[in-house]
Amino acid sequence: MVVHGVGKPADCKLLRITAEIEGDLIRRIAIHGDFFAFPEEGFERVEARLGGTPMGQFEERFAALMAEEAVEGYGITASGVAEVLSIGVKNHGSSL
């Protein structure tokens, strides 16, 4: 299933997330928004590497990858991204 979430969690700018989820796994995720991330290419590697992450480990994995890729985020947090992803999942469930 493909889910879309939009939100402005605490300490975050507006985030828009689209994720392709199969079973419990995130196959692909696109994290859009008016945040800043340095280096930008590092953030794109984080997005790509999130593929295959179990939903229940998403926040931890996002934070770990940001650290591994040495990405500094401004207006984006692991908990904020996880929150907006959850909004997307919930919206998909309620629209069925």
Added chain:
Amino acid sequence: MAHPCRLLETGFNTGAFNMALDQTVLEGVASATVLPTIRFYGWKPWAVSIGYFQGLEEEVDTQACSRRGIDVVRRITGGGAVFHQAEVTYSIIIPETHPLYRRKVLDSYELICQGIIDGLKGMGVSAQFAPINDIVVDNRKVSGNAQTRKLGCILQHGTILLDVDVELMFSLLRVPSEKAKGKLIEDVKSRVRGLKQLLGREVSFDETVEALKRGFQSALDLDYQTGDPLPEELKRASVVAQERFANPEWNQRR
């Protein structure tokens, strides 16, 4: 001792050319073929620029922009969508070896934004830095800024609002619904100010540029060397504009 800085005023150009020239100057500063550079410019035609991480069609009604002859361009910097209409845009590029370089992103935003604050003070406007990247007057935003770090340099660019046509802006940006649009328009009208509203008079592009030049000079201790872009910079910017910023592949990458 003041820091030598090339000063460029490149007038009004397309969105693609403006962003291409920022990138070209970044390349030149990185290779030390030009001095650290500050540039002031405008947009013609009017344009919407989006941040590096934004989704184009999520944020912009590209058909509405096309109908009105308004450019659309993706920046290399993050941040939000900006409608470039009545404003002055600046960019400043310094290498990481420069005394003005700050390792912490927030510190460098604050330092560079002081140039705008000093410039506005010279116009009789008392402004404050609002982290991460805004400048406000009585909590109302008058300037937004965006920074990237590439090729061993900091590039920061931003806008100082002269006036705000909020209705026109929201006819170009995506909003969830007409109901939301009405609320958003009122919200933005209350939270954003142009110099015209702040000073109660018309404020020209040129007057604002002069004030900002003085402000940056004072805040960052700059020794201006006024010039024009090099012929090779203009040539390179034309190529970059065509290959990247005017290319749908770039603008539609998210």
